[in-house]
Amino acid sequence: MADRITLYRKLDQVFAHCEGREDAAVTPVWVRPVSGKGREVSFLAEKEEFAMLKSLDELDPESRRIAEEELSQSYFMPEIRRIIKTEARFGNRYWEVETDKGPRAFAMKNPYINIKWIGNDEVLIRDVIGNMFHISSYAKLDEASKLEFEKVT
Amino acid sequence: MNPDAKLTDEVNRLLEGKGQVLFHQESDLTMNRRFGRSYLICTDRLLITASETDIVAEYPLSTIKEIKVDELVGGGRLSAVASDGIHHLISYSNHMVPHFAVIARLITGHIQGRKIEMPPRQKHGFCPRCGAPLPERDTACPKCVPRLKIFTRLVSLTKAYKGKVITLMVVTAFGVVFQVVPPYLTKMIVDDVIGRKDLGKLWLYIGAMILAGVLYLVMRLVNIQLNAWISARIVADLRSRLHAVLQYLQLSFFNKREPGEIVGRVMNDTGELQQFLVEGIPFLLINTLSFIVIGAILIKINWILALLVFIPIPVFVFGSKWFWGRLTPLFHRQGSAIGHMHSMLTESILGLKVVKAFSQEQRRVSQFDGLNTSLAGTYIGIQRVYGSFNEVMYWVMSVGVAMVWLFAVRQIVGGSGLTLGDLLAFVGYIWLFYGPLQWFSVILNWMSHAFTGAERIFEVIDSAPESYNDPEAITLPQIRGEIEFKDVHFSYERGKEIIHGISFRIARGEMIGLVGKSGAGKSTIINLITRFFDPDSGEILIDRVPVKNLNLSQLRKNMGIVMQEPFLFNATIAENIAYGMEHAGFDDIVAAAKAAYAHDFIVRKDDGYDTMIGESGAKLSSGEKQRISIARAILHNPPVLILDEATSSVDATTEKFIQDAITKLIKGRTTIAIAHRLSTLRNADRLVVVDDGKIVEIGSHDELTKKQGVYAKLAESYSQITALRSVVWGG
Numbered sequence: 001m002a003d004r005i006t007l008y009r010k011l012d013q014v015f016a017h018c019e020g021r022e023d024a025a026v027t028p029v030w031v032r033p034v035s036g037k038g039r040e041v042s043f044l045a046e047k048e049e050f051a052m053l054k055s056l057d058e059l060d061p062e063s064r065r066i067a068e069e070e071l072s073q074s075y076f077m078p079e080i081r082r083i084i085k086t087e088a089r090f091g092n093r094y095w096e097v098e099t100d101k102g103p104r105a106f107a108m109k110n111p112y113i114n115i116k117w118i119g120n121d122e123v124l125i126r127d128v129i130g131n132m133f134h135i136s137s138y139a140k141l142d143e144a145s146k147l148e149f150e151k152v153t
Numbered sequence: 154m155n156p157d158a159k160l161t162d163e164v165n166r167l168l169e170g171k172g173q174v175l176f177h178q179e180s181d182l183t184m185n186r187r188f189g190r191s192y193l194i195c196t197d198r199l200l201i202t203a204s205e206t207d208i209v210a211e212y213p214l215s216t217i218k219e220i221k222v223d224e225l226v227g228g229g230r231l232s233a234v235a236s237d238g239i240h241h242l243i244s245y246s247n248h249m250v251p252h253f254a255v256i257a258r259l260i261t262g263h264i265q266g267r268k269i270e271m272p273p274r275q276k277h278g279f280c281p282r283c284g285a286p287l288p289e290r291d292t293a294c295p296k297c298v299p300r301l302k303i304f305t306r307l308v309s310l311t312k313a314y315k316g317k318v319i320t321l322m323v324v325t326a327f328g329v330v331f332q333v334v335p336p337y338l339t340k341m342i343v344d345d346v347i348g349r350k351d352l353g354k355l356w357l358y359i360g361a362m363i364l365a366g367v368l369y370l371v372m373r374l375v376n377i378q379l380n381a382w383i384s385a386r387i388v389a390d391l392r393s394r395l396h397a398v399l400q401y402l403q404l405s406f407f408n409k410r411e412p413g414e415i416v417g418r419v420m421n422d423t424g425e426l427q428q429f430l431v432e433g434i435p436f437l438l439i440n441t442l443s444f445i446v447i448g449a450i451l452i453k454i455n456w457i458l459a460l461l462v463f464i465p466i467p468v469f470v471f472g473s474k475w476f477w478g479r480l481t482p483l484f485h486r487q488g489s490a491i492g493h494m495h496s497m498l499t500e501s502i503l504g505l506k507v508v509k510a511f512s513q514e515q516r517r518v519s520q521f522d523g524l525n526t527s528l529a530g531t532y533i534g535i536q537r538v539y540g541s542f543n544e545v546m547y548w549v550m551s552v553g554v555a556m557v558w559l560f561a562v563r564q565i566v567g568g569s570g571l572t573l574g575d576l577l578a579f580v581g582y583i584w585l586f587y588g589p590l591q592w593f594s595v596i597l598n599w600m601s602h603a604f605t606g607a608e609r610i611f612e613v614i615d616s617a618p619e620s621y622n623d624p625e626a627i628t629l630p631q632i633r634g635e636i637e638f639k640d641v642h643f644s645y646e647r648g649k650e651i652i653h654g655i656s657f658r659i660a661r662g663e664m665i666g667l668v669g670k671s672g673a674g675k676s677t678i679i680n681l682i683t684r685f686f687d688p689d690s691g692e693i694l695i696d697r698v699p700v701k702n703l704n705l706s707q708l709r710k711n712m713g714i715v716m717q718e719p720f721l722f723n724a725t726i727a728e729n730i731a732y733g734m735e736h737a738g739f740d741d742i743v744a745a746a747k748a749a750y751a752h753d754f755i756v757r758k759d760d761g762y763d764t765m766i767g768e769s770g771a772k773l774s775s776g777e778k779q780r781i782s783i784a785r786a787i788l789h790n791p792p793v794l795i796l797d798e799a800t801s802s803v804d805a806t807t808e809k810f811i812q813d814a815i816t817k818l819i820k821g822r823t824t825i826a827i828a829h830r831l832s833t834l835r836n837a838d839r840l841v842v843v844d845d846g847k848i849v850e851i852g853s854h855d856e857l858t859k860k861q862g863v864y865a866k867l868a869e870s871y872s873q874i875t876a877l878r879s880v881v882w883g884g
Contacts, residue, residue, distance in 0.1 A: 010238050011235075011237065011238035011239055011240055012232065012238075012239050012240050012241040013238055013239040033226065073186075073225065073230070073241075073244070074225045074226060075225070075226045075227060076182075076186065076225060076226065076227035076228040076244070076246060077226065077227050078188075088481050088482045088485040089481070089598075089601075092288040093485070094285060094286065099188070101182075101186065101187040101188050102187045102188035102189060103188065104188050105279075105284070105285065105286050106286045107285070107286035107287060107288045109288060110489050110492060110493075111489055112489045112490070112492065112493040127286070128278075128286070128287075128288055129247045129248055129278050130227070130247045131227050131228070131246050131247045131248065132226065132227040151482050152482060152485065153486070
């Protein structure tokens with residue numbers, strides 16, 4: 001294993017420390033944000049990658065907490081709990097959904113491009129402006145939501 | 154930035170005693186990053202973040218150096234770079250990215266004491282009227298298109314063809330009249346002729362029937378012709394205006410839109426509008442009119458029977474709404490699937506070499522088959538729903554007819570004054586009456602769709618063009634070519650500042666090489682000199698006059714631009730060289746081509762200078778295209794010359810040719826050249842090294858090499874690449 005990396009905060013900025021190297025301000029990013037969220041993490045310094053980890057498990061608890069906090073800030077992807085209503089009109093799909101971040105309405109053009117299935121059950125949805133929504137398990141949605149989902153896809 | 158969005162009273166109360174509010178922006182997320190509201194407020198001394206009910210944090214402006222925009226996935230965040238480090242200020246979803254980019258720029262400008270131009274207002278992605286999400290950021294909301302307003306505007310476009318429009322109206326009205334005559338004649342024949350066993354009037358009625366038929370036919374024919382003519386004219390006029398407007402629009406309009414989207418507006422939106430005008434409007438006019446006329450006749454014949462006929466109307470209206478509700482998603486699914494198939498086909502063909510190289514044919518075939526099967530399934534579904542829709546509606550109509558028979562026959566036999574002729578006229582009218590009903594909701598939907606397109610067209614037509622005709626603009630007797638940048642800051646649409654305060658001067662006739670890594674801001678500097686874009690703050694002067702005040706057409710006519718991928722029009726080589734100089738003599742064209750080392754290859758072509766180039770014509774190599782565009786610049790003879798990567802897409806031998814052509818070209822002109830290959834810049838008087846939107850070094854090649862700075866590093870990596878290339882190409 002590479003030299004152990006620890007993270008610390010100075011005000012709102014995150015710094016990475018690694019024995020024998022200069023500390024650097026870093027931004028953690030998922031390496032595979034769509035297909036492997038929660039797996040490899042890269043810590044980007046201003047010019048280049050500071051380090052890449054196979055998993056957040058390689059960090060100490062405090063560093064890990066900081067990394068998770070930062071990652072959740074960097075990926076704003078509300079989880080859809082319920083699909084209230086969908087509508088296909090004028091070539092657009094209109095959605096009204098209930099998410100873990102509150103209710104939201106959004107529009108989408110082409111579901112072939114903007115709805116991405118990950119495996120058989122997980123769904124990523126992107127609206128016209130580029131906002132992302134996530135369904136961790138399609139099977140677990142209630143029947144009414146599934147019906148609305150199918151109406152526009 | 155939405156200056157109309159006032160701070161809530163609650164927040165205003167909290168701000169008491171915090172100084173005068175200069176800028177503020179509402180976010181669509183709360184401080185806990187849920188959907189909701191929070192605020193960023195900049196007063197004359199504090200930077201404040203607030204939830205709807207509380208102030209969350211305050212920072213004295215004096216401690217802040219700059220506001221930074223972090224682009225995150227699904228949104229963004231502003232941070233304050235303060236003397237003690239970085240503070241996160243506020244988060245927002247993608248909807249608000251442009252707004253916060255603006256506020257970040259405004260606050261940073263304020264802190265650093267620069268005046269920032271306020272960009273035009275942005276829509277934030279939701280319809281201000283109905284709150285529905287917009288299908289594009291800068292579009293009209295199709296859900297609440299002001300139909301009447303658009304209709305009025307479309308009608309106003311027909312002013313020039315007033316006579317034809319009035320004729321059309323009259324013809325439509327008479328068409329309806331002649332359409333409702335025959336069933337009434339049926340009644341007359343049954344009651345007067347058959348009922349009284351009197352053949353005397355038969356010929357009169359039959360004659361009238363045939364005449365009505367002929368007149369109806371004539372009215373319809375005139376109607377179709379006129380209607381087609383008028384709508385084609387309206388749409389053609391719109392298309393011309395749209396194209397003309399596009400030519401004069403600022404480049405920033407195109408910067409945030411795909412070319413395909415714009416072409417779509419010109420072709421699809423107008424096409425769709427035309428189809429609606431040709432088919433939809435007459436349908437609405439004729440059927441609304443005949444609906445009213447027939448309804449009135451029915452009531453006049455027998456109002457009780459008429460009521461009976463009206464009973465199924467709600468069934469038609471709601472029934473067709475329900476059916477179309479089922480059908481539309483299927484149509485949408487079909488549309489998307491076809492689009493997907495198109496791109497897959499394109500991939501299959503364009504990427505065939507790769508598919509074969511990795512022997513993935515089988516996989517492609519099964520992918521395509523899967524998609525094809527699902528498309529066929531959708532099609533079957535549509536036909537099933539559509540077919541049953543028509544049949545069920547027909548059945549409902551026949552139920553209505555049966556009811557009429559039931560009541561009418563009882564009345565006739567009972568002798569209440571209703572005649573057999575009345576009944577037959579009724580049955581005749583019923584079909585005319587019911588027929589169009591099921592289509593009304595469809596047409597109204599279609600109207601919304603077509604009118605959304607119309608509003609998009611009007612939006613473009615109404616947007617601000619470049620100021621070619623600014624009466625205040627200064628026209629210089631002659632442009633000499635002295636250029637100066639004074640603390641110029643600039644950012645493209647998304648708000649990340651690209652140019653951070655650049656100042657330098659170029660003397661008349663000097664050649665400047667812009668050097669730097671890709672993305673450093675070199676092309677942006679050129680976009681600013683040509684005034685394709687205006688800076689956020691600072692000034693650019695040409696001959697000591699701010700370019701902003703210069704006559705735009707004079708400015709552009711005095712600049713020659715040779716681009717990396719020269720754009721040649723679908724025209725002959727000679728026409729392309731003389732582009733914008735229609736009166737150039739052929740001798741001048743040849744002279745320019747010779748100076749650009751293009752003459753030799755041109756005359757070798759079968760059609761010489763008449764060779765057609767572009768999509769339908771001959772394919773030129775990029776070196777040949779480049780030399781044609783250099784010839785174009787030479788013919789133009791501009792005092793300011795801009796070379797944007799003019800040699801980077803050609804091989805070493807061609808580069809030599811182009812290099813020589815350029816050497817000739819730059820004599821006596823102010824030249825600004827961007828080049829990846831530093832050898833292109835060997836003639837430059839000075840090199841301006843740009844890094845991350847700032848000027849880091851200025852000086853001649855020798856000076857900068859000695860300095861061992863950024864340029865020296867670039868030159869070193871370049872010479873390594875050249876060495877590598879000579880190995881690969883053996884040259």
